[in-house]
Each structure stands twice: as C-alpha cells, then as structure tokens.
Amino acid sequence: MFKGNFIDNIAKVYGLYTGGFLLFIALMAILEQAGVSAEAIGIMFVAFTIAIYAIIGFLSRTMEVDAYYVAGRQVPALYNGMATAADWMSGASFVAMAGGIYFGGYGYLAFVVGWTGGYVLVASLLAPYLRKFGCYTVPDFVGVRYGGNITRFCAVVVLVFASFTYVTAQINATGTIASRALQIPFEVGVWFGLLGILLCSMLGGMRAVTWTQVAQYIVLIIAYVVPVVWMSNKQGFGIIPHFGYGDAVMRVAELEVMHQVGILNPTESVAGLKSLTTLHAFAGDDWLSKWKFVTLVLCMMLGTASLPHILMRYFTTPSVREARQSVAWSLLFIFLLYFTAPALATLTKLQVLDPSLPTGLIGKAIADVQMLDWVQKWSNVGFLKVIDSNGDGLLQINEFFMRGDIVVLATPEIAGLPYVISGLVAAGGMAAAMSTADGLLLAIANALSHDLYYKIIDPQADTKKRLIVARVLLIAIGAFSAFIASLKLTSILGAVAWAFNFANSGLFFPLVLGVWWKRANKQGAIAGIAGGFLSGVLYLMYVRFWGGEPILGLDHLRFGIVGMTASLILMVTVSLATEEPDEETQRMVDEIRIPRGKTVLGQ
Amino acid sequence: MENNNNEHWSRTRKLMFTTLGIWFVFSYVVHWFGNALNNIYFLGFPLGFYMAAQGSLFIFVVLIFWMVNRQNKIDEEFGVHEMHETESNKEN
Numbered sequence: 001m002f003k004g005n006f007i008d009n010i011a012k013v014y015g016l017y018t019g020g021f022l023l024f025i026a027l028m029a030i031l032e033q034a035g036v037s038a039e040a041i042g043i044m045f046v047a048f049t050i051a052i053y054a055i056i057g058f059l060s061r062t063m064e065v066d067a068y069y070v071a072g073r074q075v076p077a078l079y080n081g082m083a084t085a086a087d088w089m090s091g092a093s094f095v096a097m098a099g100g101i102y103f104g105g106y107g108y109l110a111f112v113v114g115w116t117g118g119y120v121l122v123a124s125l126l127a128p129y130l131r132k133f134g135c136y137t138v139p140d141f142v143g144v145r146y147g148g149n150i151t152r153f154c155a156v157v158v159l160v161f162a163s164f165t166y167v168t169a170q171i172n173a174t175g176t177i178a179s180r181a182l183q184i185p186f187e188v189g190v191w192f193g194l195l196g197i198l199l200c201s202m203l204g205g206m207r208a209v210t211w212t213q214v215a216q217y218i219v220l221i222i223a224y225v226v227p228v229v230w231m232s233n234k235q236g237f238g239i240i241p242h243f244g245y246g247d248a249v250m251r252v253a254e255l256e257v258m259h260q261v262g263i264l265n266p267t268e269s270v271a272g273l274k275s276l277t278t279l280h281a282f283a284g285d286d287w288l289s290k291w292k293f294v295t296l297v298l299c300m301m302l303g304t305a306s307l308p309h310i311l312m313r314y315f316t317t318p319s320v321r322e323a324r325q326s327v328a329w330s331l332l333f334i335f336l337l338y339f340t341a342p343a344l345a346t347l348t349k350l351q352v353l354d355p356s357l358p359t360g361l362i363g364k365a366i367a368d369v370q371m372l373d374w375v376q377k378w379s380n381v382g383f384l385k386v387i388d389s390n391g392d393g394l395l396q397i398n399e400f401f402m403r404g405d406i407v408v409l410a411t412p413e414i415a416g417l418p419y420v421i422s423g424l425v426a427a428g429g430m431a432a433a434m435s436t437a438d439g440l441l442l443a444i445a446n447a448l449s450h451d452l453y454y455k456i457i458d459p460q461a462d463t464k465k466r467l468i469v470a471r472v473l474l475i476a477i478g479a480f481s482a483f484i485a486s487l488k489l490t491s492i493l494g495a496v497a498w499a500f501n502f503a504n505s506g507l508f509f510p511l512v513l514g515v516w517w518k519r520a521n522k523q524g525a526i527a528g529i530a531g532g533f534l535s536g537v538l539y540l541m542y543v544r545f546w547g548g549e550p551i552l553g554l555d556h557l558r559f560g561i562v563g564m565t566a567s568l569i570l571m572v573t574v575s576l577a578t579e580e581p582d583e584e585t586q587r588m589v590d591e592i593r594i595p596r597g598k599t600v601l602g603q
Numbered sequence: 604m605e606n607n608n609n610e611h612w613s614r615t616r617k618l619m620f621t622t623l624g625i626w627f628v629f630s631y632v633v634h635w636f637g638n639a640l641n642n643i644y645f646l647g648f649p650l651g652f653y654m655a656a657q658g659s660l661f662i663f664v665v666l667i668f669w670m671v672n673r674q675n676k677i678d679e680e681f682g683v684h685e686m687h688e689t690e691s692n693k694e695n
Contacts, residue, residue, distance in 0.1 A: 280652075294635060324671045331663060596678075
C-alpha cells in the first residue's frame with residue numbers, strides 16, 4: 001500500500017488518519033449510547049489525540065540540522081498551509097474568539113479581519129523572499145541582511161518577548177482544558193499539557209512539529225465546524241449556517257431593542273464575568289470608534305506579518321513558488337474557522353435572547369433559568385451567574401453574567417447535543433493550544449540555539465552539540481513558561497494582542513525594508529528594531545501601568561501604532577544619514593528578489 | 604541579464620502595490636464606513652457587519668490566490684522561475 005517515502009504517500013497517510021479520527025468519534029458515540037460516562041469519554045478524546053501526536057513526534061525524530069530547523073525543506077505547499085493554520089489558530093482563536101464577538105459585537109470583528117488580512121502582507125511582502133534567503137530563523141535573516149551580531153541580537157530579543165508573551169497564554173489554555181477533561185488540578189494540567197507539547201517537538205524539531213500540526217489542524221477544524229453545523233440543523237438555521245444567518249443578525253437587533261441592550265447596564269459586578277451591553281451589528285458612527293477599529297486591524301495585520309513562529313513555517317517548503325502558494329492555502333484553512341466564529345456567536349446570542357425559542361433565557365422567570373442543567377453546571381465552575389438585581393423574579397439582560405469561553409465550550413450542551421460532541425470540542429481546543437505552543441516554543445528555542453548560541457557564542461560548535469543545546473533550551477523554556485502559567489498571572493501575560501504589538505513594533509519594518517529597500521543599512525536596522533520596540537514598550541507601560549490616558553484612543557491593545565511609527569521613522573532617517581550598504585549586501589538583495597538559483601545562505 | 608532582472612522587479616513591485624491597494628480598501632476603507640454600509644442589505648445581512656464577518660475575509664483569500672498566480676506568470680515570463688518545479692510540485 002505504501003511505496004516510497006513519507007512525502008510520496010502523504011495524502012494517503014493523512015486521509016487514513018482523518019478517516020480513523022471520524023471512526024473514533026463514531027466509536028465514542030456508540031460507547032456513550034452504551035452508557036459509558038461523560039467523564040470517561042472526555043478522557044479518551046484528549047488521551048487518544050495526544051497519544052497520536054506523540055507517536056508522530058517520535059516517528060519524526062532526527063539528528064540532522066536541516067530537518068530539525070526547517071523540516072528538511074520538503075513540506076508541500078498544501079500541507080504547510082494546514083500546519084501554518086494550526087500554528088496560527090491558538091487556544092484563544094478556538095475557545096475565546098466566538099465569545100469575544102458575542103460580547104464585543106462589531107468592534108471585536110476587528111480581530112477577525114486583522115488576523116486574516118495579515119496574510120496578504122505575508123504573501124506579497126515577505127514569505128517568498130525569506131524562503132529564497134534560505135535562513136533557519138527570522139533573526140538569521142536580520143543578522144545576515146544587515147550584518148553584525150548586534151542586529152541579530154536585537155531581533156532575538158524582540159522575538160523572545162513577543163513569543164513568550166504568547167506562549168504562556170497557550171500553555172495556560174492547555175492546562176485549563178486538560179484539567180477539565182482529565183479531572184485533575186489546574187497546576188498539574190499545565191505540566192501535563194507541557195509534556196504533550198514537548199513530546200511533539202523535542203525529538204524532531206520543526207519536522208516533528210510540522211507533521212503533528214497537520215494532524216492537529218484536522219482535529220481542530222472538525223471539532224469547530226461539526227458542532228456549529230449540527231446545532232444549526234437542529235434549530236433550523238440551514239445546513240450550512242454561514243451564508244444564511246443574516247436573518248438571525250436582524251432578529252438579534254430587534255431583540256436588543258426589546259431587552260434594552262446597552263441601556264440596562266449591570267448594577268452589580270462579578271469578577272471575571274460580563275453581561276451583554278454592546279449591540280451586535282452596530283458599527284459606531286463617531287470618529288473614535290472607527291479609528292479604534294482600523295487601528296486594531298492595522299496592529300493585528302502587521303503583527304501577523306512579523307511573528308517569527310509564522311514566518312518560519314514558510315522556510316520549510318521545497319521552493320519559493322511553493323512558499324508563496326502555501327500562504328494562500330494557509331489563509332484558506334484559517335478562513336474556514338474564522339468565518340464560522342461570527343456565525344456561532346450570532347446563533348448562540350439569538351438562542352439566549354429570543355424568548356420565543358425554547359432555549360431563550362432573557363425575560364424568563366429566574367427560578368426556571370436556574371433549574372436548567374447547563375446553567376447549573378457552568379454556574380458551579382464559576383463561568384456563569386444569574387443575579388436578580390431588581391428583585392422582580394424575571395431575568396433581565398443586565399442580570400445574566402457569563403464568561404466568553406462558554407459560547408464555544410457550552411454550545412453542545414445549550415443545543416442539547418450528545419456528550420461526544422463536548423469531548424470532541426475539548427480535543428479540538430487542546431489541539432489548537434498545543435499546536436500554537438509548539439510553534440512558539442520552537443521559535444524561541446531555535447532563535448536562542450541557532451542565533452545566540454551558534455552564531456554569536458560558539459560558532460565552532462558541531463552539529464550534535466548544536467542540536468543538543470537546542471533541545472535543552474526547548475525543555476528549559478517550556479518549563480519556565482509552564483511555571484509562569486501555573487502562577488495564573490493571566491491578567492498580566494494573557495493578552496495575546498500584546499504579542500502582535502511587540503512583534504510589529506520591533507520587526508515589521510526591518511523585515512519588509514530588508515527586502516524592498518536596498519538602501520536600508522545596519523545602523524538603520526538597529527535603530528528601527530531597538531527604537532521601535534522600546535517606544536512600543538514604554539507606551540504600553542504608560543497606558544497600562546503608569547496610569548496614563550491613551551493618546552488618540554491608542555490603548556494597550558494598540559501600542560504597536562506608536563512602536564511602528566517610531567520604528568519606520570528611525571530606520572529611514574538613520575539609514576539615510578549613514579553610508580549605504582556595501583556592494584555585496586546589495587547583490588544579496590537582488591538575489592532574493594528572483595526565485596531562480598540557490599538560496600543566498602546555501603543552507 | 605541586469606535589465607531583465609530590473610524589469611522583472613518593477614513588474615513584481617507593481618503587482619505588490621496593486622495587491623496592497625485592494626488589501627487596503629477591504630481592510631480599512633470598507634470598515635471605516637461600516638455604519639453607513641449597515642443600511643444596505645446583502646444576502647439578508649447588514650452589509651457593514653457582513654464585510655467584517657465574512658466579506659473581507661473571503662476577498663483576502665481570493666486576493667492571495669490571484670496574486671500568487673500572477674507572480675508565477677511574471678516569473679516565468681522573465682525566465683527567473685525555479686527549475687525542476689514540476690518535480691517539486693508533484694506532491695500537490
């Protein structure tokens with residue numbers, strides 16, 4: 001059945017895998033009917049999928065530098081697209097995005113637009129050129145294009161800051177899901193999650209991460225789309241809800257008037273929970289809300305095009321042409337989840353708000369609402385709270401508090417789907433968080449082992465030593481982030497948006513101008529990376545910790561606007577004020593602009 | 604050779620600016636007018652909401668596939684595309 005190597009049989013292998021996973025779901029459904037407990041099914045879902053990833057990770061083990069850092073540069077465009085999509089879509093996208101839209105309405109859609117449109121920049125400005133360059137890491141490009149260890153070191157610092165902010169949130173998410181599915185304490189769940197992540201990446205580096213990420217994408221997309229489609233069918237919103245939920249959007253708008261959303265504000269506050277106060281489809285008619293929307297889109301897009309764990313995925317394709325093609329596939333696979341999230345948020349909101357539906361809550365008697373199974377279950381774990389603030393015995397919009405995560409996690413129960421679907425969702429969330437954490441940990445460990453250790457500290461190190469250092473760093477960084485995550489400092493470190501702002505402040509213009517502006521030189525790059533990053537960080541401190549008023553509405557989610565502006569201005573003025581790059585560098589830039597020929601670094 | 608590469612790069616740059624022009628419209632201009640567009644209906648949706656939830660995303664996907672295709676044609680026209688690409692593409 002399998003002739004030749006793995007790459008030749010890749011479609012068969014993942015086809016079988018997908019079929020096997022669907023069979024597994026069916027088997028779990030049968031076991032549920034046969035009376036196996038919900039807890040046991042949850043445990044089997046999480047354990048089975050993690051075991052598969054660990055096996056893939058083990059089979060992909062390697063002691064070759066090329067395989068460890070760039071998967072041997074033989075990942076076909078389509079599969080690299082899937083791996084990138086899994087790398088990209090984090091626990092936050094999977095669990096929190098639909099909830100964010102539920103509470104934030106139109107304003108939150110800035111994230112949806114920003115986290116997709118950034119790929120246009122990746123495809124047109126960066127991916128093919130970095131692939132032709134032939135580097136192992138993003139700081140590798142900066143270090144060689146501009147020359148000198150200082151530029152390389154600056155890029156490493158920005159990379160570590162951005163990726164580390166992001167990875168603790170992911171490990172936190174794996175801990176949350178593992179603790180709920182396996183019924184273990186959160187602190188243990190975090191270390192269990194880390195173990196799973198390391199099993200995927202430690203032995204095989206990028207090669208292992210690539211092939212597990214493809215497997216994780218398949219699990220996470222099935223787990224996200226199946227419940228939504230099922231719920232939509234069950235409740236009469238059509239087979240594919242994505243195109244037909246316009247009526248639901250309109251109906252929500254009517255119900256918002258009826259329930260006085262945005263007029264009836266909560267009179268009490270519950271830590272960590274929110275009640276609905278924002279209109280679903282209202283785009284805001286004042287200058288500030290429009291400005292806040294577009295600046296958030298801008299920060300997320302330019303951050304997308306600067307995050308090293310994404311850019312390094314395009315180093316793994318066999319050719320420049322496939323690197324470019326692969327960006328298109330990536331966005332298609334990401335799009336499948338991102339255009340489902342607003343549909344999910346709208347349908348869930350309709351069910352909660354509409355008193356004429358059997359699931360409707362608002363306007364019903366509080367005693368009846370508290371009797372509902374799923375309301376009780378999620379109240380018990382502190383995700384939901386019903387308070388009769390005005391004492392009239394009826395549930396008003398400002399008396400219903402919940403956490404955004406419920407929108408995805410509780411959908412199967414709200415809609416009365418079998419428990420097997422909840423198990424599937426847990427496996428999907430785990431896949432999303434693990435795959436992103438893997439990519440991020442590897443980006444950090446590779447930058448430290450390749451750029452800091454090999455290129456700066458010990459250029460004489462042999463292959464074996466380099467790969468051992470890479471693995472030790474991977475474990476150490478993973479353990480450190482799991483430790484931070486177990487402290488539950490999520491209010492400080494959990495802001496995923498910060499990672500995008502750190503990355504775009506320090507890296508966007510130095511990377512793009514490195515390809516598109518020959519005149520950009522070393523002094524300019526140092527000024528652009530260090531100056532941009534520091535301005536961004538200082539502004540963040542100012543708005544977030546020193547009690548400063550946001551200037552022009554630029555709050556802590558948008559500090560990249562300040563950082564990027566500083567970065568661009570500094571980089572251009574300093575480059576122009578100093579001598580132009582030498583002939584060799586200019587030839588190198590010419591070389592990366594055409595696909596044909598050997599890579600610049602030849603590695 | 605030098606001239607050929609310069610011409611190739613100027614065509615590549617033009618394609619990049621066209622792509623980013625379209626990108627700019629659907630990333631920023633459309634959403635700046637989100638409120639006004641909400642008075643227009645498309646497939647039963649208020650158009651402003653639709654564009655942010657689906658429309659722009661869909662256009663980004665199509666835009667990248669289109670741009671990739673154009674760039675491949677430009678590379679081939681100037682003879683700077685990679686050799687052996689039939690070989691490296693066969694896994695697709």
